[in-house]
Amino acid sequence: MSKHVLVTGFQPFDDFKVNPSEMLVRGLEGRLISGRLVVGRVLPAESRTLEQRLREILAEEKPEVIIGTGLAAGRPALALERIAINLVDHDRPDAVGTVRRGDPIHRGGPEARLATLPLDAIKAAWDAQAVPGYVSNTAGTYLCNQMLYTALGLVNELTPPPVCGFIHLPALPSQAVELGPERTPSMTVETMKKGLEVAIDVIVPWLEQKPAERLGARRQTAANSMWIPRGLKEVER
Numbered sequence: 001m002s003k004h005v006l007v008t009g010f011q012p013f014d015d016f017k018v019n020p021s022e023m024l025v026r027g028l029e030g031r032l033i034s035g036r037l038v039v040g041r042v043l044p045a046e047s048r049t050l051e052q053r054l055r056e057i058l059a060e061e062k063p064e065v066i067i068g069t070g071l072a073a074g075r076p077a078l079a080l081e082r083i084a085i086n087l088v089d090h091d092r093p094d095a096v097g098t099v100r101r102g103d104p105i106h107r108g109g110p111e112a113r114l115a116t117l118p119l120d121a122i123k124a125a126w127d128a129q130a131v132p133g134y135v136s137n138t139a140g141t142y143l144c145n146q147m148l149y150t151a152l153g154l155v156n157e158l159t160p161p162p163v164c165g166f167i168h169l170p171a172l173p174s175q176a177v178e179l180g181p182e183r184t185p186s187m188t189v190e191t192m193k194k195g196l197e198v199a200i201d202v203i204v205p206w207l208e209q210k211p212a213e214r215l216g217a218r219r220q221t222a223a224n225s226m227w228i229p230r231g232l233k234e235v236e237r
């Protein structure tokens, strides 16, 4: 397996003219962080084609780590997603006009899948390095949740499976000004970039530990602090 870190973002969607995730990906691609090359891909904001695109990207890049990113205007800080649910539900059309209400992402798939990154260690490193961020228990029901759910399924087709997670980004300062700064928190692309660098600096040495130790740390985290949304019966770990 090539030792790349794949960072994905999305093109602008809804009324947004820019997507900070696209700027973040462009700012990180080609960089070497913790000895790993960062490969960037920007996904169209389209629901129906997302799985096929991800499948192609994973086949081409064979990354060791996958970190998806996307805009969630209104989030107060970097939001490290713990869980993706098997649901697409949005009333605004995607880039090709598709609206999906209450659809499963993968019919017959598990109701939820858990991110496989060391969430608590990333959060602790963000705290130590003054990057505002938190672990989030909902990635929403739109394309970002779909990306995380789909990628967590596709990694099982690769050997060894890459680790995978998702970070939601707050609005940019310019977007907060447009949306009403009194109610829209914001973050600069520079701080977002630092957040990704710090996360990769945590993930790479963690990956180099023995698989059993890594798994032990994740299980512990899940048992200590996992919150499963009410009504979910089956969660794939």
Ligand code: PCA
Pocket: 010, 013, 019, 021, 045, 069, 070, 071, 072, 140, 141, 142, 143, 144, 145
């Ligand atoms: N954010 C949306 C989709 C694309 C993006 O950047 C979301 O949170 O689902």
